[in-house]
Amino acid sequence: MTDTNAAVEPEPAVAAELFGDRIELARRFTAALAAEGEPRGLIGPLEPPRLWTRHVLNSVIGAPLFHGSVADVGSGAGLPGLVLAIARPDVQWTLIEPMERRVTWLTEQVDALGLDNVRVMRVRAEDVGLEFDVVTARAVSALRTLVPITAPLAKDAGELILLKGHNVAAEIEAAQKVLRRHRVSNVTVEILGEGVLAESTRVFRGLVRS
Numbered sequence: 001m002t003d004t005n006a007a008v009e010p011e012p013a014v015a016a017e018l019f020g021d022r023i024e025l026a027r028r029f030t031a032a033l034a035a036e037g038e039p040r041g042l043i044g045p046l047e048p049p050r051l052w053t054r055h056v057l058n059s060v061i062g063a064p065l066f067h068g069s070v071a072d073v074g075s076g077a078g079l080p081g082l083v084l085a086i087a088r089p090d091v092q093w094t095l096i097e098p099m100e101r102r103v104t105w106l107t108e109q110v111d112a113l114g115l116d117n118v119r120v121m122r123v124r125a126e127d128v129g130l131e132f133d134v135v136t137a138r139a140v141s142a143l144r145t146l147v148p149i150t151a152p153l154a155k156d157a158g159e160l161i162l163l164k165g166h167n168v169a170a171e172i173e174a175a176q177k178v179l180r181r182h183r184v185s186n187v188t189v190e191i192l193g194e195g196v197l198a199e200s201t202r203v204f205r206g207l208v209r210s
Contacts, residue, residue, distance in 0.1 A: 007049050008034040008051060009048065009052045009053060010052075014196060018057065019060060019086065019087055026083070026086050028112070029082060029083070030056050032112070033077060053197070053199060057197050058163070059163065060083050061201050062161065063087040065190075066088055066134055068133030070093050071153050072093060072136050072137065074096070074125070074137055074140040075095035075120075076102055080163055082109055082113075082115075084136075095121065097122065103120055131153060131154065131155045132155060134161055135153045135161070135208075136150075136161045138163035142175070143168075143171040143178070147182050152182070156210040157208070157209065159205060160208060166202065169189065182208070183209040185207050186207040188205045
């Protein structure tokens with residue numbers, strides 16, 4: 001029988017700094033995702049050797065940006081929503097995911113980790129019917145597709161904080177009409193984790209007016 005944990009990336013030293021006194025919960029979540037993620041179709045076979053670096057730390061580095069009530073659209077395996085909920089117990093998180101098997105996983109993890117600041121909704125973002133202080137997403141789709149899904153969930157003067165890749169500048173350029181249509185302004189890109197993480201995180205931020 002193959003040891004599925006053999007290829008899992010060792011925990012980087014910086015993880016304890018970023019999670020502080022929540023590091024044990026982060027370890028439990030990462031271990032569960034490493035063990036069950038691929039068999040349950042949550043992550044691909046190439047992900048365990050870079051699970052901390054590429055996914056968990058890439059998500060948690062943005063934790064200080066969030067406040068109030070936050071919706072994570074397309075939460076999937078819990079990246080970034082569960083990771084951020086572990087790091088920020090003072091923020092209320094709603095994980096929005098339409099796929100049943102992913103909702104099952106998210107609910108199991110919320111219960112196992114005792115996260116009383118998280119609710120999981122099995123619903124498409126378009127059908128949520130709620131508004132939030134902040135809306136986030138990671139690795140869901142390009143901005144011109146993602147903004148029409150996420151912006152309507154933000155309160156007036158709420159914020160989009162979207163974790164993006166290296167092509168975010170090109171995505172912003174391609175999404176100009178969509179951004180105007182959905183009244184997203186004050187658009188900035190922040191690069192987080194330089195000199196701290198092996199891979200920095202690019203964050204799209206925009207203010208939404210209703």
